[in-house]
Amino acid sequence: TALRMLILSPWAVAAVVASLSWMFLLNSETGLINYALLSTGLASRPVNFLGTYGWALPTVSVVSAWKSYPFFTVMLMAGLRNVPRDTLDAARIDGAGPVGSFFWVTLPALRPVIAVSLPLSLLAAFREIETVLVLTGGGPGRATETIAVAIYNKTFQFFEVGRASALGVVVFLLCLVLVVACLWLLQPKEPKS
Numbered sequence: 001t002a003l004r005m006l007i008l009s010p011w012a013v014a015a016v017v018a019s020l021s022w023m024f025l026l027n028s029e030t031g032l033i034n035y036a037l038l039s040t041g042l043a044s045r046p047v048n049f050l051g052t053y054g055w056a057l058p059t060v061s062v063v064s065a066w067k068s069y070p071f072f073t074v075m076l077m078a079g080l081r082n083v084p085r086d087t088l089d090a091a092r093i094d095g096a097g098p099v100g101s102f103f104w105v106t107l108p109a110l111r112p113v114i115a116v117s118l119p120l121s122l123l124a125a126f127r128e129i130e131t132v133l134v135l136t137g138g139g140p141g142r143a144t145e146t147i148a149v150a151i152y153n154k155t156f157q158f159f160e161v162g163r164a165s166a167l168g169v170v171v172f173l174l175c176l177v178l179v180v181a182c183l184w185l186l187q188p189k190e191p192k193s
Contacts, residue, residue: 011070019134022063026050026135050136053143060144064131068124072117079113080106115186119179126175147171 010018025032028048037043049059083106091101129148132138138145138153145153147167154164 007073008070010067011074013067015067015130016134018067019063019131022066023050023135026059051140053140056136056140056143060132060135063135064125064128067131068121068128071124072121075113075117076110079110083109111186115183118186119182122178122182123175126171 013021024030026034026049028034028046028051031046031049033049034043034046037047038045047055049055087105087109088101091105096104127148128146129152132144132146132149133152136144138149148171151164151167151171154160154167
């Protein structure tokens with residue numbers, strides 16, 4: 001129960017609150033992460049995670065993944081409960097090891113769950129804006145600017161509503177192609193007779 005609560009906790013926190021918490025943790029002068037790195041000797045000087053071109057994108061990606069992984073985890077945990085135990089036992093009796101059981105029994109049983117959660121996760125990644133805006137604003141030097149942030153900036157900073165709308169249509173078409181491709185690739189295959 002405690003592990004499940006720990007897994008779900010990022011999902012329960014608002015995106016802006018979580019991003020602000022991470023911003024304070026990653027602060028190059030007073031952040032807890034830099035303090036830990038300096039105390040353990042893993043770094044000789046503070047690391048500017050959010051202000052350095054090379055560190056900003058991986059840092060924002062990790063924070064965004066931390067915020068969104070509970071959805072995929074909950075979906076996979078629900079799918080794992082529906083894996084037929086008799087099929088796993090039969091695979092074990094037939095000599096399949098843990099890796100073989102995973103690839104030939106568990107993964108095919110999880111296919112419907114993955115077919116639903118993967119497109120939803122892709123769509124959520126395309127509309128991710130709060131984390132980027134709070135942590136870096138798209139900087140430094142547009143290093144962390146996502147498509148959603150670019151649309152936001154074009155609309156509300158530069159008032160280029162036409163370009164932002166066109167970019168939004170392109171993003172919609174790209175998302176549509178990705179979702180259809182995911183659904184097509186993950187649909188159950190009929191055995192050839």
